[in-house]
Amino acid sequence: MSSPSPLLVSDLSLRYPGQMDMALENISFSLTSGSLTGVIGPNGAGKSTLIKAALGLLKPQGEILFWGQSLKAVRQRVAYVPQRTQVDWDFPVSALDVVQMGLYGQIGWLGRLRKEHKEAALSAMERLRIADLAQRQIGNLSGGQQQRVFLARMLLQNADLCILDEPFAGIDAAAEEIIINLFQELKSEGKTILMVHHDLQTAATLFDDIILLNKTLLYHGSASEGLNDERLRQAYHIPAFETGRAAHG
Amino acid sequence: MDDLGAILLLQGGFALNMVLFSALCLGACAALIGVFFYLRKDILIADALSHATLPGIGAGFLLALALGINGGMAPAFLLIGAFASAVLGGAGVQWITRHTRLSHDSAIASVLSVFYAAGIVLFSGIQRLDNASQAGLNHFLLGQIAGMQVHEAFMICALSIIVLGGCVLYFRDFLLLSFDQTYAQCLGRPTTRLDKIMLGLMLGVICLGLKTVGLVLILALLVMPAAIARFWSARIVPMSLLSVLIGAGACYGGAALSAFYKNAPTGSTIILVLAAMLVFSFVFGVQKGLLFMKRGANYVGS
């Protein structure tokens, strides 16, 4: 390999304190630079847990390297978009405030926000067509608009690896299209994207690569080849005759 | 009364035995109703309600004083006042959580502190009234068991029977309500009414415990036995029984200790007994005590 992978996970295992079963067991994979990878699996398979563990939000066993280094050294190059349900939508911040948070890491402790920061934030919002909503309190936005605020924050950070938790959950079709276009643009700029996704139907067309997960890693590779009946049956624990239906809805 | 063993074995005379028995009953029913609120992770509502009794006590005192009853120290007036203002406080918490954007814990904190403040303002006015009997009001803050009257003991015993009966009657409903309120609603249980019954029973315990352990520390009698029992059992029925035993035992033992050492205030003595039990259970409890946790982890890891 010429340059180290944006994210290399080896032998990652994790058990939530006080629980008997492992949440994740012996997961190893490495992302290809410039690829769009989806993490797929049934409910409770540990999809969100996997990305949280990779980002150090949980404390797993195993090794996690970003471009061959620890997360601490390359923090600014990694962006994270949390699941929408984990956000306190009643918090008193405007959409612009949230987007500007993407620059906080770069500005550092004690640094102040300047005019050029605001302009950069507004242009990121423009790219997602939400610049007109800049002054609105985030709770007053629709689901799709809220998601785009968080994507604008990610965009503003100008990270090389973007990690997203269910960005398509609970949003409208128009927003979905804007977001999909954004992913294609980011890919053409050479950025690597990893996201948790729950819709099997769109997975094959959306992603380059697939990580199929159910506590253990069942498959990592090309999306078009990966989603066959046998593997899905294994992941979702369903008898043979039902996989057709599961794959379509 | 210089032998602790004799006190514990009910050799200390009628007055003391009555105190011990009342403490035992109070501890038992507080521990039982506390289990449900502990499991519901909503025990701090008890803190709000107990502090919300204070303005009612003050108002009851002033009303009785105005009517010329016993210089204001009329137990019925004080109790009814306490109960009424705590009901108002409970309704306040519910209204704030439902009708404003404030979270449950801010609602609890606001009601607790503002009702308490109203009580303190009333008390500060009463203190300046030059009335001989007002000194007794201070006992509602930190409690005093020694001067317990026969009718108070009777009231505590009667209440214990009501609380015990209520909990036995509604055991499944309370359990369901504490564990999963939405599911209880789906099953068609009258959750709003059950909720009120559960809160009402707890409020009864608080009002009667006020004079004994005081409004600041009554919270401990509700939460600590349940927390201790949880270290020993993961199942609801044994946990509840254990909790009752612990609550009753600690109150009995604590009251006896404070009768033995003259300078030991009853409420805090009981709580320090409970604290000792908690520390012991935290280390040795078979369900999730420190010693047993480690073994469990190794077992899974290997």
Next chain:
Amino acid sequence: MLDHDFMALDAPALMLGVLAALSCSLLGNILFFRRQVMLGDALSHSVFPGLVIAYLLGGSLAPPLMFLGASAAVLCALLAIRLLETAGRVPSSAAMAIVLSIFFALGVFLLENQVGGGVHLDTEHALYGALELSYWPEPFTWASLPLNIKSLGFLTILNILLFFFFFKEIRLILFNSEYAGLAGFSPQIFISGVLLLITLVLVGCFDSVGVILVLAFLVCPAACARMLCDRLEQQILYSAVIGISMAVFGYIAATRFPLWLGWEHSLSAAGVIALTLGLLQVTLMLWGPRRI
């Protein structure tokens, strides 16, 4: 108005009330948005045993000793809550309730059992608040200004500086602490610092405001401001203004209103301040523009 009595008796009480209200309303916002207001209650109760133990060990009521003992006790309480939550897996609300009760009970027990009466360290101040007992013997001289005003003043300045210089970090951590960690702002370090500051402020408020009434100072200004605006900048500013103005209004109401009504006594000042804060909150919950 500025006669000797006013400067000697009312001025220090007013200063204490305003400083306590200002620092509590600023810090209260942090607890409020982290949904940990009741932690403030648990910590303020645990100041009490710290004072008693410090007195028993040190044998005097010297302010530095009291401060040290109280801060140590509050930190122990914090650790005990964390230990119950993590190692014991006790629900966080129950952990706070347990630690609060044990610590306060320990304070009451030791005071009655070991210290006895006659020492100027009693439960009444902790329960009632004693704002009106502060006294400035020689007005306008720095040396005779009561020590707790000086220390609370210093803490208030520290507080204002914190909110001025770290506003960006406060916003990020309160809104989304996981993301803050990923952006390189450790929420653990920040929150530990804030808790330390809260501890010191609670110790400073202990015998002037009282352990329970201080909770109103922490939660009510933040809750009031929350009914008025949707930006964190405004939220902090409004809560500070509300804290200060209600402290002044409440103190005047407690000490002057009864006199105007023809009654020669005054009411508990800390109590009336907390009550006015509460009444303002009720008003705003009913008619505030952003109440829902």
